[in-house]
Amino acid sequence: MDQDGTVLPTWPHPTSSGMVFADTLCYHFGAATTYMVTKEALLGAGPFDVSPPWAGVYDMLLKLARVNEFQYIDDKLYGYRRYPGNRMHAFERRERLRIEALIIERHYRQSRNRLSREQCRLVDRRLIDRYLASRQFRKLLGTGLASSAELEYLVRRGAMASLHALT
Numbered sequence: 456m457d458q459d460g461t462v463l464p465t466w467p468h469p470t471s472s473g474m475v476f477a478d479t480l481c482y483h484f485g486a487a488t489t490y491m492v493t494k495e496a497l498l499g500a501g502p503f504d505v506s507p508p509w510a511g512v513y514d515m516l517l518k519l520a521r522v523n524e525f526q527y528i529d530d531k532l533y534g535y536r537r538y539p540g541n542r543m544h545a546f547e548r549r550e551r552l553r554i555e556a557l558i559i560e561r562h563y564r565q566s567r568n569r570l571s572r573e574q575c576r577l578v579d580r581r582l583i584d585r586y587l588a589s590r591q592f593r594k595l596l597g598t599g600l601a602s603s604a605e606l607e608y609l610v611r612r613g614a615m616a617s618l619h620a621l622t
Contacts, residue, residue, distance in 0.1 A: 472527045476520040477570050480563060481577040489532070490516070496523050510554045517562045549589045556585035 457463060471478065500518040504511050563578050570578065585591075 473524050474520070475525045475527075476517070476566065477574045479517050479520045480559060480570070481574055481581060490519075492519060499523075507554045507558060510551070510558050513555060514558045514562075517558065521562075521566060552585045553589040553591060556582055556589065556591070559585070 496519055497515075499522065500515060504514050507514060559578065559582055563582070567575060
């Protein structure tokens, strides 16, 4: 919700239970306070990475989702107020997206073989969106995501003018 209490639109998110690793890479999957995790699952996931500001929780979620089943509950049990000055705004949006892209890339490289072709395409597009929003055009070109398979998507996203400026 915003600073006046108006409910803002929610992000699309999966509504499935079970092994949701692919969904955590393809979609925004909620905030840390929307999960309940056993101590055993946390210990089994490995250490919590505090080096990426703001995004360590997302990194842990991906670690947990790689080896644990999740149970989806379709109730609104959590609200988050967005306003200038709160923690979400403490990091510039561009920097948050850059860090999130790094985390997505790392987990995607490690587990790409576990995803279907369509899921890989969704993750590729999610990375493209984050590269564009965080103005990482050289990174976009260097990853090969700007291949002919994604060219139409890039054109629709209005990125071609920016990409041409770099070549």
